Amino acid sequence: MLNRLENLPTHKRGRIVKVDGGNGALSNFESLGLEIGDEVEVTGKFPHNGAIPLRKENEDLSIGKGLASKIIIDTDEEIIISLDKAKVGDQLKVVKVKSDGEIRRRLLDMGLVKDAELEIVRSAPLGDPIEVMLNGFNLSLRLKEAEGIFVKFVDLNQEANRNGWYK
Amino acid sequence: MNTDKEILVALAGNPNSGKTSIFNSLVGANQKVGNFSGVTVEKYSGKKEYNGYTITFVDLPGTYSLTAYSPEEVVARNFIIEEKPDLIVNVVDSTNLERNLFLTTQLMDLECKMIVALNMSDEIERKNISIDTNQLNRLLGAPTVQTSAAKKTGIDELLDKIIKIKKGELETNTHKLFYSDNLEEQIEKIKQTIDSSKHLNGKYNARWLSIKLLENDKIVYNLMRENPVWIKINPILSEAITRFENKFDSEPEMLLTEERYSLIRGAIKETVTYPPKKKKSKTEFVDSILINRITGLPIFLFFMWSIFQLTFTLGDYPMGLIEDLFAFLGDSAAALISNPTAQSIVVDGIIAGVGGVLVFLPNILILFLCLSIMEGTGYMARAAFVVDKIMHKFGLHGKSFIPMITGFGCSVPAFMATRTLKSESDRITTMLIIPFMSCSAKFPVYVLITGAFFATKTAGNVLFGIYIFGVGIALLSAKLFKKTIFDDESEPFVMELPPYRVPTLKTLIMQMWFKAALYLRKAGTIILFASVLIWISTNYPANEEVAQQYDNQIAEVQSNNQLSDEAKEEQIAVIENNKLKSKLEYSAAGYIGKFVEPFFAPLGFDWRLSISLINGFAAKEIVVSTMATIYALGDADESSSALRASLSNDPSYTVATALALMIFVLLYIPCFAATVVFHKESGKWKWTLLYGTYSVVIAWVMAFIVYNISSLFL
Incomplete structure (x- = not known):
């Protein structure tokens, strides 16, 4: 299954298949000594500076979150992320809703239950809230509310980073 | 029935x-x-x-x-x-x-x-x-x-x-919704316990109560807890919840919802045939323009601007007509009634009062037509989607934006526009901060004061600063209310963005009319009553002796043969103005103004400003006309150079007083009509009390700060 390196959990491995970005991203990628076809493993997370430490063969390196979101990897792992981390165009399936109280009730009422399929349509002009399509209708929710919804990938929108701005 | x-x-x-x-x-x-x-x-x-x-x-x-x-x-x-x-x-x-x-x-x-x-x-x-x-x-x-x-x-x-x-010729409700065996087993257990209780017989459906208990429904919980049968139900319920926890790593509430949705999915699969998916729906296309990253905000702002313009600029014409009509009615009534007291109560009290209610009607009709169109087409949800991020920073909801903008025109329709907000905390918070969005009736006060105390060049900046100051106070207050009284709770933004549709004209007109009828019936009657009350307080008690003195003076001037007719008229006008001034001074409002003077003294306001501000509770533009009366200038308005001169020449007023006065007018309690509508819309005395006290306190504190700081520098 294809996914973005950014979404790969700690201690999981994947093979780089492409860099989904412009020349800047590509030259950044190459300057780190990475190549298409490399096997990499995520060795940890630095949530504060957003960098992701990687191990390629026996070499440790660290890449920024922005670049990590542009690197497409092939992995056997089933990747589960919270909905706020997904990108425009991603097609997802709900695994679990972990929110509480009224927010949970609202999400359930709207059909965000286990196995519901959805697609990220766009984010608002200021980046938050986001709009998703599920069950044939469009729903908006704040990123904060999306944090409690855990999803897995049905299909990854690889074009999102390059062409996503107009959406 | x-x-x-x-x-x-x-x-x-x-x-x-x-x-x-x-x-x-x-x-x-x-x-x-x-x-x-x-x-x-x-x-x-x-x-x-x-x-x-x-x-x-x-x-x-x-x-x-x-x-x-x-x-x-x-x-x-x-x-x-x-x-x-x-x-x-x-x-x-x-x-x-x-x-x-x-x-x-x-x-x-x-x-x-x-x-x-x-x-x-x-x-x-x-x-x-x-x-x-x-x-x-x-x-x-x-x-x-x-x-x-x-x-x-x-x-x-x-x-x-x-x-x-x-x-009874058509069958309905032929079967119940059945859930999976695990759930049904628990539902049945609870149901039997409820059935065994005599206390709940009849009113509620036992199966429904059981399902709601498993769904963790607050209201049903509280209802059942008061019942003796709760002792039996509680252990069954806790056991069920633990069992689901262990077996499915989930709660009954979640499972019930999931099963409902899978039942629906099954039913749809069985009964609905969809054509192969088309490329792009109309709604998707419109959305790609209306709420995309670049054009979304400008288009939104344009719509807001249009609504504001329509409501207040277009609304101005019928408002003018209504004012003219009531002025005409007043004149006609004055001509018919000879007794001066009866004449005054009919003309200045009742007719002016009814006029004061109806004058808001054009605004309300236009605004609610616009809001109905926005709701009916589906744009309202998008508008909230576009601005929610900013509004949420201050604890508000995306939909709070529209009432706030409307507040720049008039608080009355703005309070009513908060009905689009569903959660009470969002709605009350928005209502509480609307008064700080400077309404159009406060504008004449600013024009008068800036005109009197600031050079033409700086007047515009001062005016702009006042508006921005109001918005700042509004947003910070929202944050404060959300943090303190509402415990940061906010309506989730889990909201449908409905497909765009063309609303039927009938629905639009009806919604508009019902909002207007609601205003007339609920707020109108009280506003009318209050107008009469305010009229009484500015006219009574009348000091006959003083009035007699002025009448004597007028008679003296009239009988003075040495004066030309023109000179007579001039002198009489001066005396008449002085008479009005003393009438106000001796009236209940005048006494109140003098009584509260110590309260206003730290802000640099004397009794004249105090009376004007007290009268401003009737309507903000009255602050100006009261000042004119107090300076014995008759019907002077905000552009009157005589009134400006009287203010700027008054040694007790400085630039600091001017700034403090504008800040106070900006922030203190809106007019009576708005207060009544606030109370009707909020529905609770505690909110109305908070609204009154908070606005007066914040106005006083801010005016005090501004007065003292600017006294140091200016």
């Missing part, structure tokens, strides 16, 4: 399902609006005579579910449980069955008689979607009717079926 020829029908359905349009098609103009008891949720009901039957329709608020979280949902289900309508018409949007049928499953749990109206059938046809209604009937255990409010189809069929069900 409930006789043979009378039928009570409740309409239930999702927001945007076209429920209101169906309601309007059913009863036409024969409807009335009120509130459901105890809450500010509007209740529309209407009667229809059909084939010898009188059918009363009640339009329940649009909801996605029947939980205990929102007042709308509680109102809807309480109506069904307590009023026991003969029948429920569940209006569903056929283009979005999956989500719409979720409410249907909850209505099925209530085991009430039901017809499912598959609305928007015209859109289904256009989109080439076909529904096997016979099969859907069987699955839901309720008759279905395909309707379209836009094309007016299916309405008669719906009425026919209502009567058939009443007569």
Whole structure:
């Protein structure tokens, strides 16, 4: 299954298949000594500076979150992320809703239950809230509310980073 | 009710399902609006005579579910449980069955008689979607009717079926919704315990109570806890919850919802055929322009600007006409009534009071037409989507934006516009900060003060600064309220962005009219009463002696043969103005003004400003006319150079006083009409008290700070 390196959990491995970005991203990628076809493993997370430490063969390196979101990897792992981390165009399936109280009730009422399929349509002009399509209708929710919804990938929108701005 | 020829029908359905349009098609103009008891949720009901039957329709608020979280949902289900309508018409949007049928499953749990109206059938046809209604009937255990409010189809069929069900010729509610064995087992256990109790017999459906207990429903929980049978139910419930926890790593609430949705998915698979997916729907296309990253905000701002302009610039013309009409009525009445006291009470009290109520009507009508259009087309949800991030920073909801902008024109329609907000905390917070959005009636005060104390060059900047200051106070206050009294709770933004639709004209007009009627009936009467009261307080007690002195002076001037007619008129005008001034000084308002002078003294205001501010409670523009009266200048307005000169030449006033005065006028309690509307809309005295005290306190503190700081520098 294809996914973005950014979404790969700690201690999981994947093979780089492409860099989904412009020349800047590509030259950044190459300057780190990475190549298409490399096997990499995520060795940890630095949530504060957003960098992701990687191990390629026996070499440790660290890449920024922005670049990590542009690197497409092939992995056997089933990747589960919270909905706020997904990108425009991603097609997802709900695994679990972990929110509480009224927010949970609202999400359930709207059909965000286990196995519901959805697609990220766009984010608002200021980046938050986001709009998703599920069950044939469009729903908006704040990123904060999306944090409690855990999803897995049905299909990854690889074009999102390059062409996503107009959406 | 409930006789043979009378039928009570409740309409239930999702927001945007076209429920209101169906309601309007059913009863036409024969409807009335009120509130459901105890809450500010509007209740529309209407009667229809059909084939010898009188059918009363009640339009329940649009909801996605029947939980205990929102007042709308509680109102809807309480109506069904307590009023026991003969029948429920569940209006569903056929283009979005999956989500719409979720409410249907909850209505099925209530085991009430039901017809499912598959609305928007015209859109289904256009989109080439076909529904096997016979099969859907069987699955839901309720008759279905395909309707379209836009094309007016299916309405008669719906009425026919209502009567058939009443007569017992048509079956409904043929079966219950069954869940998986694990859940059914627990539901049955709790149900039997409830059945064994004598206390709950009759009023509630035991199976529904059991399901709601498993769903962790607050209201049902509290209801049951007061009941002796709770001792038996509680252990069963806890056991069930632990069991689901262990077995499925989930709660019954989650499982019930999941099962409802899978039942719906199954039913749809069996009955609905969709055409192969087209490339892009109309809504997607419109959205790609209206809410995209670049054009979204400018388009939104343009719409807001248009609404504001329409409401207040276009509204200005009919407002002018209404003012002229009442001025004319006043003059005519004055000519007919000779007794000066009776004349004054009719002209300045009653006619001016009625005029003061009606004068807001054009604003309210236009604003609510605009809001209905925004809601009806589906843009309202998008507007909230676009600005929610900014508003949420201050603890507000995206939808708070519209009432706040409206507040720049007038607080009265702005308070009413908060009805689009669903949660009480968002609504009350928005209402509490609207007064700080400087309304148009405060403008003349600023013009007068800036004109008197600032050079033309700086006046504009000062004016702009005042407005920005108000917005700043509004946003910070919102944050404060949310952090303190509302405990940061905010309505989730889990909100449908409905497909764009063209609203029917009938629905638009009706919604607009009902809002206006609500204003006239509820606020209008009190505003009228208050106007008379304010008139009395500025005219009484009258000091006859002083008035007599001025009359004597006038008589003296008149009998003075040495003066020309022109000189006489001039002198009399001066005396008349002085008479008005002393009349105000000796009136109740005047005494109050003098009495509160010490309160205003730290802000640099003397008794004259105090009286003006007290009178400003009647209406903000009155601050200016009161000043004119106090300076014995007669009918001077904000552009009068005489009034400006009197102010700027008064040694007790400085630039610091001017700034403090404008800040105070900006922030202190809005006019009486607005206060009445606030109270009617908030529904609770505690909010009105908070609104009054908070605005006065913040005004005083800010004016005090501004006065003292600027006294140091200017």
